[in-house]
Amino acid sequence: MPVSQRPGGRSTRVRAAVLTAARGLLADGYAELTVERIAQAAGVNKTSVYRRWTDLEGVLGDLLSEYASEVVPIPDTGDLGTDLEELALLVRRGMTGEPGELITALATSAPRNPRAAQIVRGFFAERFRLAEAVVDHAIARGELPQGTDAGAAIEIIGAPFFLRLLVVNEPIDEEFARRAAAATTAALHAGVFDPR
Amino acid sequence: MPVSQRPGGRSTRVRAAVLTAARGLLADGYAELTVERIAQAAGVNKTSVYRRWTDLEGVLGDLLSEYASEVVPIPDTGDLGTDLEELALLVRRGMTGEPGELITALATSAPRNPRAAQIVRGFFAERFRLAEAVVDHAIARGELPQGTDAGAAIEIIGAPFFLRLLVVNEPIDEEFARRAAAATTAALHAGVFDPR
DNA sequence: CTCCAATCGCAACTCGTGTTGCTTTTTAAG
DNA sequence: CTTAAAAAGCAACACGAGTTGCGATTGGAG
Numbered sequence A, B: 001m002p003v004s005q006r007p008g009g010r011s012t013r014v015r016a017a018v019l020t021a022a023r024g025l026l027a028d029g030y031a032e033l034t035v036e037r038i039a040q041a042a043g044v045n046k047t048s049v050y051r052r053w054t055d056l057e058g059v060l061g062d063l064l065s066e067y068a069s070e071v072v073p074i075p076d077t078g079d080l081g082t083d084l085e086e087l088a089l090l091v092r093r094g095m096t097g098e099p100g101e102l103i104t105a106l107a108t109s110a111p112r113n114p115r116a117a118q119i120v121r122g123f124f125a126e127r128f129r130l131a132e133a134v135v136d137h138a139i140a141r142g143e144l145p146q147g148t149d150a151g152a153a154i155e156i157i158g159a160p161f162f163l164r165l166l167v168v169n170e171p172i173d174e175e176f177a178r179r180a181a182a183a184t185t186a187a188l189h190a191g192v193f194d195p196r
Numbered sequence C: 001c002t003c004c005a006a007t008c009g010c011a012a013c014t015c016g017t018g019t020t021g022c023t024t025t026t027t028a029a030g
Numbered sequence D: 001c002t003t004a005a006a007a008a009g010c011a012a013c014a015c016g017a018g019t020t021g022c023g024a025t026t027g028g029a030g
Helices: A010-027 A035-042 A046-053 A056-069 A080-095 A098-109 A114-141 A150-166 A174-189 B010-027 B035-042 B046-053 B056-069 B080-095 B098-112 B114-141 B150-167 B174-189
Strands: none
Touching: A010 A035, A010 A046, A010 A056, A010 A098, A035 A046, A035 A056, A046 A056, A056 A098, A056 A114, A080 A098, A080 A114, A080 A150, A080 A174, A098 A114, A098 A150, A098 B098, A114 A150, A114 B150, A150 A174, A150 B150, A150 B174, A174 B150, A174 B174, B010 B035, B010 B046, B010 B056, B010 B098, B035 B046, B035 B056, B046 B056, B056 B098, B056 B114, B080 B098, B080 B114, B080 B150, B080 B174, B098 B114, B098 B150, B114 B150, B150 B174
């Protein structure tokens, strides 16, 4: 029984071909994205895709998990406002272009596909958790009171990006990101997320 | 050629039956929502639905337009913070329960269905436009400077609801709505949406 | 080098969505 | 009441997603 995979083996090759093909097709619109098309573009039979990934969402989940494993440098400049602004600009970069398409595709199939829902929720739960460090650092510096609700604040700074991505179809530019950050910073300093 | 419709005529009856059936099915999960099921529940042939509405999204669009025609009482208490809080509570009521399911169903099919995208965008463009009055009143009172970006502020107060509805699947309670309002109020007073 | 198990390819099939052509019913004008 | 247009019903069909059974290929252990 094979214990390890050969990096250049057929299985590995098929897997890579499918993911690459999916990435390529995603670039020109998720509307046309389908298992059969991906298989065709990868030069692979569709049954191979179905057996290995079960779903189109399974393939997309694998793509997303590649992003999830990328290390994001959480800003820590010593000032809350600056940190939140840099955070917002990071989020912006992570939600435009290819990852944006990916998130849209998964989020919009979430209601009909429990696995897709779990993938998206898990991805952002982790991302949000990491981002809370920015608020926690400000607490540690004494810039914010102990017990400030970091989770709620991160939700507020992140939300506008999802609105633009999933509902309103307007560009997510740097000014937009900066405004979301400034609004959250103001709310934090005004005590909106203080413990009651 | 018939110029007017009889209120009790068959066409009217079919239309009402389909919309009622759709509403009922929507209550127990959009995942199971399909044209054929709606037609069956309405005691109508599916071709009638397809010919009249083209799409499942067309039916949902008609349901949404009923909500769109409901008059929403834009709060005007004389205080920005209070107005925004009441606005957020209104939004909350409008995005939980049945209308929430409806919005979710339409928003998630938007990427694959241009008409659905247009319906959702149009609906919220109108809603957001109406809500801007709250900010405009504050400007008129001198509570905010001339040229304050009302549209951007309304976007910020509304965004968190979409995040919870479409991505994170957590309850949208009153405290959540109040916090979104408080954050926006703080940002407005801090000058985040002032003209540059 | 040999061989067995895992995986892939291929083709046929199921199933549900949406379409089409035609007939029947309804409805409003005259 | 008669009649023609509009809309609904019905049945057959087209189409694509996803499944299944089986034979062919591949890869690693011995």
